[in-house]
Amino acid sequence: MGLSWQQGPLSTGAIGHFLTPEPLPRRLLFAERLRRRMRVKFNGTWIADSEDVVLLHEPDRYPVAYFPRADVGERALVAGGKVTHHKDLGDTTWFAVRSGDRTTERAAWEFTALPGYATDLQGRIAFAWRAMDAFYEEDERIPGHAADQYHRIDIRNTSRTLEVRLGDTAVARSEHPVVLYESGFAPRWYVPRADIDEMWLRPVEGQTFCPYKGLCDYYDIGDARRAAWSYRDAYQEVGRVGGMVSFEPDQVEVLLDGKRLELEAGQHVVPHGVDRALDANEVRAA
The missing domain is CATH 2.170.150.40 (Domain of unknown function (DUF427))
Structure with missing residues (x-):
């Protein structure tokens, strides 16, 4: 469950509620530095490796890991010109991911017109989980989705x-x-x-x-x-x-x-x- 999924406190189906004098916004996003080394493997090659990952918790979604561009392989991302719009975080630019003889379209994205309150995600890349071979924390594979630190x-x-x-x-x-x-x-x-x-x-x-x-x-x-x-x-x-x-x-x-x-x-x-x-x-x- 964790923060934003199932009945978590940031999900739309939360079973608890915040005790505040004023109503909170209907959608609350939460970003936090993961403080764990995370790596991404694609076509048998490490294409991202970082100890500075930011985890984004978005209502009713699994947590998503965002890597600094500097920690993503220089040739791993291929611009494709596809741009969509996120209701909270603005324009989203999509990339194909390439390694060796394998290319997967729309396998990574970056928010390129972030509002001022969301600069934690500036210059960061996320990868579509199932499009990659696997995600790792240190040398251990993490199946499913990025581990939610608030799931106990x-x-x-x-x-x-x-x-x-x-x-x-x-x-x-x-x-x-x-x-x-x-x-x-x-x-x-x-x-x-x-x-x-x-x-x-x-x-x-x-x-x-x-x-x-x-x-x-x-x-x-x-x-x-x-x-x-x-x-x-x-x-x-x-x-x-x-x-x-x-x-x-x-x-x-x-x-x-x-x-x-x-x-x-x-x-x-x-x-x-x-x-x-x-x-x-x-x-x-x-």
């Missing part, structure tokens, strides 16, 4: 009892589930597989991808479609839920200490943003 995940053990039922059928019962708190989202409860009657979990085709947790597998339970999911190979940072299973409270009956959980604000996840899809193929290509 905390996982906590609990002694509360969680039960999952489908009609009169007990699908799971655990006295030691874990709860995953993720910025802006409702809590998600994960159950060890030893506490699940796995005969009710029917794997289905199609995975989704979370830049913070990894590839997600889904299960039907009876007639309830995609009623459960699991990060079988969860990223190390969230390894405590790796292989565990979570259940959708609007698809099956989920009870926490006897109280049924309901779908709440921040529980529905938008699968991808207007920027582009986040799909599993991007991770498999790593």
Whole structure:
């Protein structure tokens, strides 16, 4: 989630609000120096490498990294004459990106008529994420989008009892589930597989991808479609839920200490943003 995406504080669907005497502008953009070395690879070549990246958070979009022109390869950008207009940041000049025998049109852009309040982005280049081979922080590939510094995940053990039922059928019962708190989202409860009657979990085709947790597998339970999911190979940072299973409270009956959980604000996840899809193929290509 982070600052501007999903239910973040700068998104149009924010579940919280700023306590101010006057209404804030409908759209707030936030730019901040990343303070991490970021690199871009295209056609097997490093075309950008910088420790002075600025991250732009724009409502309802993934964060975007902007590189100083001096840190972009001299021959990587090819002017194409295409100019569009950004509602907040003015004229946008587009470039093809070239390396060796490969050229991709409209793969990078620069704001060339910035208003006075947005000079942080002056002389900076952004690259279309999926048009590049990959983005890296130091030597580690960053799939999905630039990492949002304001996205946080905390996982906590609990002694509360969680039960999952489908009609009169007990699908799971655990006295030691874990709860995953993720910025802006409702809590998600994960159950060890030893506490699940796995005969009710029917794997289905199609995975989704979370830049913070990894590839997600889904299960039907009876007639309830995609009623459960699991990060079988969860990223190390969230390894405590790796292989565990979570259940959708609007698809099956989920009870926490006897109280049924309901779908709440921040529980529905938008699968991808207007920027582009986040799909599993991007991770498999790593």
